[in-house]
Amino acid sequence: MDNSSLSDIACNQTEAWSWLYSMxxxxxxxxxxxxxxxNSFVLAVFFLEKRCSSVADIYLANLALADLFMLSCLPFWVVTIINEFYWTFGQAMCQIINVIIGMNYYCSVLFLTLVSVDRYLVLTRPLSHGRDRQAIWAKMICFSIWISGILLSIPAVLFRSVQYLPHLGIEACYLAYPHDGWRLRYNFTVILVGFLIPVPIVSxxxxxxxxxxSSSQRISNNCKNTERKAAFLVLIVLATFIVCWLPYQGFLFLDTLDHFSVLTGCTWGNALDIAEQMATYIGYSNSSLNPFLYVIVGKQFKQRAKEVLRVVLCKRWERGQSGYFNGNVTSRQYESTKI
Known part of the structure; x- marks a missing residue:
């Protein structure tokens, strides 16, 4: 939570905040x-499967990893909100948790954009980018995105600190920009990197x-059916991301107007902050929806998951049978146990 958010709480402690603390x-x-x-299940499927991962698999696995990192940080904020934003985890965790959460947003939207571009290249230019689609290139691109996400989250390290706020009587994990210029840069960066650049590319x-x-002349029926399933999954995942994060983008824009004093008033500021809080966690819910979309929409993923589960269960059964025979059970005794 930043400085304007906490001042809004002090400005007007409404029933809406009490509802927020409880729900x-x-x-x-x-x-x-x-x-x-x-997301743990998705990563297990990708890593345990024996076949070589495609470029899209690498991007989706990194997306699941980013979601997993972010979700592992939410319990800290659950405890903090229950304590009405009193932070009990120290200065270092205040910075680390918020770097990871901020990094997740940038990495998620960039990985989704890469998946969309990859599907586009596979279908429209299958012969013109063969080497660029090699797994090593995809891994290097993913590494650069992780670095970019960390760099874009640097304000959480520079300006996050645990401070005692006399007007609230709590020690809060407080984001205090040295001047409004930094806040406007942050808002502009989130809107630009998280919406204005990726959405036109994805569209x-x-x-x-x-x-x-929709054209049967470009690809064979079998290939078309396979790529349709993969592309449909990508489109659903992209649409879900936009629906989850669009409210946050809208309220972030209104927050920028508030700092320019286009929209003023204590009541307005408090309402805006409550709405922004809710929109933020609606956006975070996207990280928990993706794995279920893979299972519900992604028929290929379901087949791969079933294959991984079959292999794991078979190995466990073989180990169990090996232990059974090693326990001095004879072949005749084993045969007598079979139905």
């Missing part, structure tokens, strides 16, 4: 539990993906 921890705990479970590639898939 938001339950909501955050739910998406945290489901998201950790789901362009999605339009051409749909256009190519």
């Amino acid at each position: 938001q921890p339950f909501y955050m705990s739910t998406i945290c539990f489901l998201g950790l479970l789901g 362009y590639t999605s339009y051409h993906i749909v256009k190519v898939l």
Whole structure:
């Protein structure tokens, strides 16, 4: 939470804040539990599968990893919100937690954009970028995105600190910019990197993906059916990301107007901050939705997950049978136990 948010709490302690304190921890705990479970499962499928990962697999695995990092940080904020924003985890954790959360947003949108571009290149220019689609290139691109996400989250290190706030009577993990110019730079960066740049790219590639898939002359029926399933999953994941994060972008824009005094008033500021809090955690819910989209929409992913589960269960059964025979059980005794 930043300086304007905490001042708004002091400005007008309304019933809405009491409702937020009671409902938001339950909501955050739910998406945290489901998201950790789901993204761990997705990563297990990608890593345990024997076949070589495609470029899209690498991007989606990195997306799941980014979501997993972010969701692992939410319990700290659950406890903090229950304590009405009193921070009990120290200065270092205040910075680390918020760097990871901020990094997740940038990395997620960039990984999704890469998946969309990859599907576009596969369908429209299958012969013109063979080497660029090699796994090593994809891994290098992913590494650069992780570095970029960390660099874009540097304000959390520079300006986050645990401070005692006399007007609230608490020690808060407080984001205090030295002047409004830094806050406006942050808002502009989030809007630019998280919306204005990726959305046109995703819209362009999605339009051409749909256009190519609707043409039976460009690709064979079998290939078309396979790519349609993969592309449909990508489009659903992209649409879900936009729906989850669009409210946050809108309220961030209104927050910028508030700092320019285009919108003024204590009541307005308090309402804006409550709405921004809610929009932020609606956006975080996207991290827990993706794994379920893979299972519900991604038929290929379901097949791969079933294959991984089959292999794991078979190995466990073989180890169990090996232990059974090693326990001085004879072949005749084993045969007598079979139905």
